[in-house]
Amino acid sequence: MQHEIDLLEHDLERLSQAILYQQTPNLSRKVGQRLVTVPPVGGPRRRWALVGAAVALAVLAAAVAVGSIPPARDAVADFFDRINIFQTTESPEGLPTAVTGTQLTLQEAEARLGQRLLLPTYPEELTPSKVLLQDFGQVKAAVIFFRHPDGTPFALFETNGRVGKGLPFGRTASATFVPGLGSEAYWLEGLRIVEYYDLSGRVIPESVRTTDVNTLVWDEGGFVYRLEGQLAQEEAVRIAQSLQ
């Protein structure tokens, strides 16, 4: 283990030396210009600064209380780090429902994705029935289809990075926090719009679809996974926890 850490440490040092930072902007001039308008630093201002901050907080609290700050009212969970869940009034009508992609073998999907795919070790002897690769340029996802021993089909989505974060859902859907799985996890039910985002945060139009299938979505090691299938929540969590 120590040898591997040393190797990574060495790589970090090499990467750090290799970065050709762009020239730092002339901040001293810009800050200097702004300082002209700022009174000298010192003790007497502090009390007023604190009063100002308190007033600002009170105004903010009042605004939130009366619902005049829409994001606090409408965004159900956008304050979470990687998985964003929003309520939306957007109609899912006309949006595709099928999960599409190029059919590949597991090994081919791994190669295209550039990373090892994790597979469930529970229930035992579960084998993928089909593997699709969704290729949205920078963003790719492998979709691995399985059939549970009780006959329920389900699909595991694995992405190539911090993507797959957009999960808007309508008034009839629900999202429940699931403790103890990855760094954050949610159980989603009801009709929802699913969309992937690119690395700069823009929605990828070709990825947009709707689903009403029960979904467990979680973030582990910085990667977002989805398990879609009409499974019970406990069973989905158990499968998710068995990924290796």
Next chain:
Amino acid sequence: MEERTPLEDESLIVKAQHGDASAFGQLVERYQDAVFRGALLVLQDASEAEDAAQEAFMKAYRALHRFHGGALRPWLVKIAVNEALNRRKARKRRMAVAQRIGTAGETLEWALDETLIDRERARLLRAALEALREQERVLIYLRYFLMLSEKELAGYFGCAPGTVKSRLHRALARLREVVIRRYPGLLVETG
């Protein structure tokens, strides 16, 4: 590399604390690289990093009366990194709107000296860093990219140097976990 003695900083700080803006300007000039790069590493966007760095210096100027000695660089970098982290969180909140109107910014591509590290290896390492928890990633940026010493990091986090050492070890162990899971090719030694 230029060396700075704490005394030089100290005299400029005292002058700035008494309202001497030009003394503070000299401190800005001295530390603007570290402050800008700290913000840039977190935000991955040069224009946002510039705004964050400017704002960090303004906050530092207003808070200078609370600076009671020690190294100035980690103190300034901390203000800049916190400012950048706040902006990054705000950006995530804005993204839902920005993606709908197509105004979200591009992610910064790092320009690299490829004689030092292979581009693909750098890309994978960066992806692995992005997969870490925020505090682990920031710690690695501070130590390996901004070259803050363990003593400076102890000042930054307000803990003992030994604690910095163990936090750093944990962050590297987590990086190793991510690499083993997702980018095992990084553990193949290269020249």
